[in-house]
Amino acid sequence: MSFSYQFPRPALTVDCVFFGLDNEGLMVLLIKRGLDPFRGRWALPGGFVHIDETVDEAARRELREETGLQRVFLEQLYTLGDLDRDPRERVVTIGYYALINLHDHRLKAASDAANAAWFDIVDLPRLAFDHDAIIEMALKRLKSKVRYCPIGFELLPRKFTLSQLQRMYETVLARPLDKRNFRKKVLQLDMLEELDEVEQDVAHRAARLYRFNEAKYVKATEQGFNFEI
Amino acid sequence: MSFSYQFPRPALTVDCVFFGLDNEGLMVLLIKRGLDPFRGRWALPGGFVHIDETVDEAARRELREETGLQRVFLEQLYTLGDLDRDPRERVVTIGYYALINLHDHRLKAASDAANAAWFDIVDLPRLAFDHDAIIEMALKRLKSKVRYCPIGFELLPRKFTLSQLQRMYETVLARPLDKRNFRKKVLQLDMLEELDEVEQDVAHRAARLYRFNEAKYVKATEQGFNFEI
């Protein structure tokens, strides 16, 4: 079976930058290509947009197939449509990025295939296609958006310490923040819920746990909001 | 002649929001559709992405065809890929927006077709497809970007008064700004060149003319930059 059109059409794909955070730093999930072109090179998870799914659904399908996850922050980034992106034929791709909480999830990719692995964003291998450009755009978007939207929490466990939160911002923004100023700012935004729990199994004084509170955030938003610390 | 593929492919189009500024307010160029679907409805300029042009080139081609212009600010916005955007078949469209200086240009669309017209952004007719959503996204992007990038100048003549500049910001942001604070802020950013000219043919004291200075701007950028007035 084949499908015919009066004019030639580019193929349409999605490519996804899945960000995760661990003790090493900010990580990106890559897939080792088994086929030409770029056989053996690392690449972003991605694939064709099916005719019966929206482009958002195509990105979510990639997410599910590669990580087993469904309900994570996922956002469209940019569409790349240069002529020679793919040496085989004309392919236009829609870039997406997602934020994954590596702490609370046991990921399919981690246990599963030898052809998928997490790489530190500051030490990426050579990539297939123009995927380096997509990752660069995703990182730029993340860096800017994390400062005025509460999306950084998606990278943390549901309950976290203020130090974990600060480390997350420092890792994403790639610069150190002042502890006292950070805590002052983040608490006065009044979007965190202080829990009656402390962290467990640490070899020093246990830190208090907090949780992001959506309702409090919505209120705080009305007064303006940013992390320009 | 026809083109066959193993799997069905969505059609790929671009749709463009061309913004212009006149004394009435912020305007958008629309085209009256001559064919079904939505015959007689107003729609954004747009069309298919050709197989031998990038998506940016497709958007620039639309710009040229509808306005006769070439060198204007044009930027990709978002890709819309829902299943039923177009009642005929699956069409994925890449939204663009551009800023057009209505003062310095005699536009093709203005003189030309009865099927093209500029509409005030606050008083748009019913639109074809999901073009209202594209315009909404374009306006949101413009409002936010104009505050931290010097793109607002694209809507003004090359030489302008500070009052014109302020009116431009007030129109785009849809809120009044304080005259003294505005002038202080914009002058201290040190990206305007004060000219030895004043406006002509006005029935009151003539205002001094200024010009945006790219080189000064680049310097100013390094110290941070925004219009949060």
Next chain:
DNA sequence: TCAAAAGTGTTGAGCGTACACCCATGC
């Protein structure tokens, strides 16, 4: 001389930034 818009400074409040020490806990 009148109408219309140009042009111009000061003050108070809030926010960002810099900075250092004591405390609680587990080993």
Next chain:
DNA sequence: GCATGGGTGTACGCTCAACACTTTTGA
């Protein structure tokens, strides 16, 4: 008792926001 990170307050400078009158010009 010591190593490790948790937790806390103050002071200065800058930017934002509010606010009203005089000047210039053409009609």
